[in-house]
Amino acid sequence: MVGVSQDVAERSAESAPPRPRRRPTSIEALALLLVFGLAARPGLTALFGEPAARAWIARFVAVMVQAIPFLTLGVVLSSAIAAFVPAGFFHRVLPRRTAVAVPVAGVCGAVLPGCECASVPVAGALVRRGVAPAAALTFMLASPAVNPIVVVSTFAAFPGQPEMVGARLAASLGAAVAIGWLWVRLGRTEWLRLPAHRHHDAGPWPAFWSGVRHDFFHAGGYLVIGAAIAATLNTLIPEAWLTPLAEHPVLGVLALAVLAVLVSMCSEADAFVAASLTQFSPTAKLAFMVVGPFIDVKLAAMHAATFGRGFAARFAPAVFAAALAAAAATGMVLL
Numbered sequence: 435m436v437g438v439s440q441d442v443a444e445r446s447a448e449s450a451p452p453r454p455r456r457r458p459t460s461i462e463a464l465a466l467l468l469v470f471g472l473a474a475r476p477g478l479t480a481l482f483g484e485p486a487a488r489a490w491i492a493r494f495v496a497v498m499v500q501a502i503p504f505l506t507l508g509v510v511l512s513s514a515i516a517a518f519v520p521a522g523f524f525h526r527v528l529p530r531r532t533a534v535a536v537p538v539a540g541v542c543g544a545v546l547p548g549c550e551c552a553s554v555p556v557a558g559a560l561v562r563r564g565v566a567p568a569a570a571l572t573f574m575l576a577s578p579a580v581n582p583i584v585v586v587s588t589f590a591a592f593p594g595q596p597e598m599v600g601a602r603l604a605a606s607l608g609a610a611v612a613i614g615w616l617w618v619r620l621g622r623t624e625w626l627r628l629p630a631h632r633h634h635d636a637g638p639w640p641a642f643w644s645g646v647r648h649d650f651f652h653a654g655g656y657l658v659i660g661a662a663i664a665a666t667l668n669t670l671i672p673e674a675w676l677t678p679l680a681e682h683p684v685l686g687v688l689a690l691a692v693l694a695v696l697v698s699m700c701s702e703a704d705a706f707v708a709a710s711l712t713q714f715s716p717t718a719k720l721a722f723m724v725v726g727p728f729i730d731v732k733l734a735a736m737h738a739a740t741f742g743r744g745f746a747a748r749f750a751p752a753v754f755a756a757a758l759a760a761a762a763a764t765g766m767v768l769l
Contacts, residue, residue, distance in 0.1 A: 486669055494665035497732060500700040501657055505551040506650065513645030515559040517638040524565045532566045536614035539569035540607055543576030550578035550701055550727050551657065551736065558628055558740040567621060572614035575753070578701040579606035579727040588723070591705035598716065601768040602705075605724045609760035613753055627742025655739070663731045664698035671696065680713040687765075690718040691758045694726035701727035717765030724761040729753045 528535040543553070557574035561567055578584070580603050592598040679689040690711065699707055704726050708719040729750050738746040 490665045490669045493668045494661050497661040497664055497698050498658070500703065501551040501661065501732065502654075504700070505555075505654065505657060507552045509555050509646055509650045511552065511556050511559070513559070513642050515556065515563060517642035517645060519563065524560065524563055528565065528569055532568050532618050533615065535566055535569040536572045536618065537611050539565075539573040539614065540576040540611045543573040543610070544580040544603075544607060545582070550730075550733055553577040554733070554736045554740050561626065562628060567623065567626060568614040568617040571617055571749075572610050575610035575613060575728055576607055579610065579724070583702050584705075584727075587702050588705040591709040597768055598720065601720050601764045602723050604768070605720060605757075605760040605764035606727070608764070609724065609728065609753075609756045612756050612760070616752065616756070625742070625745045625748060627744065628740070657732055657736060659735050661698065661732055663735075664696060668697055676711075677713060680711075680715075680718070683715060683717075686714050686718040687721045687762055688758070690714055690722040691725045691754070691761070694722045695730045695754065697726075698730040698732045699726055715765075716769040717762060720765045720769065721758060721761040725754060725757040728757040 529538060553574045556577075557570045560570040560573065585599060585603065588599045588602055589596075676689060676693070679685045690708075694704070697707075704723055708722045711719060711722070734746055734750050737749055741749075
């Protein structure tokens with residue numbers, strides 16, 4: 435009998451499902467990080483005392499300080515849209531034809547103040563509410579590029595040069611609408627992988643706060659990654675490399691477009707950086723101001739967090755090409 439009992443126990447143990455592995459909690463992870471920091475304090479002090487490390491930290495903090503308030507604003511707006519705005523509202527406001535809704539969404543983005551970090555989660559919420567992806571993406575690109583705060587900052591950075599402000603508005607809005615129409619023509623809904631939001635039957639307020647927590651930590655993690663990449667690239671690329679490029683009319687435009695992707699400036703402050711690059715042509719400065727709010731390393735990470743990595747891999751090169759082409763064409767005509 436004992437042997438039979440042991441045999442039954444062994445077979446039941448084999449058939450029992452394996453216990454799930456317990457994930458460490460955030461408190462445990464923080465405790466391990468603190469222990470590591472205390473143990474490696476002498477080495478870390480020497481490492482972060484180097485000039486390059488101090489420059490990296492300053493640039494990383496600058497990107498985060500610029501982005502976090504607007505990311506928070508965008509998360510709050512997106513959660514409010516998801517929780518309080520009826521799904522049919524956007525169908526009544528936007529034209530039914532998507533090709534017509536795209537420029538309307540671009541104009542709506544132009545009159546709403548916001549940075550690029552705020553527009554990404556808002557665009558995700560619009561898609562969840564049934565807005566056509568082409569219109570939501572147009573809004574996402576236009577809002578940080580041509581809103582009133584950006585217009586004022588560009589006027590302040592280029593005093594006495596209204597043509598620069600007009601060129602920025604024309605190129606940015608034109609590129610945003612072009613991307614929207616390109617999605618109408620070639621885009622596929624299956625490319626979008628929006629994070630699932632939990633449904634709350636208790637009412638709109640629980641749904642709102644749940645959305646805020648979910649979106650902030652989801653997009654914030656990618657923002658940290660993007661800010662770290664931007665700080666690393668800014669630290670490794672010497673400024674002396676830019677001077678020879680400025681003397682070439684075509685390479686100068688391309689160089690500042692690539693620089694805008696790497697430095698990840700806020701759209702409401704990039705005009706002052708562009709104005710300080712005095713060795714470059716006006717068209718090159720325009721390319722810096724148009725490309726930056728459309729795509730940079732932190733935005734690419736946030737696009738991947740909000741819409742999926744497959745979408746981001748397709749969207750980033752298309753947006754870069756459209757913004758660069760719009761800036762170059764507008765610069766040739768207006769500047």
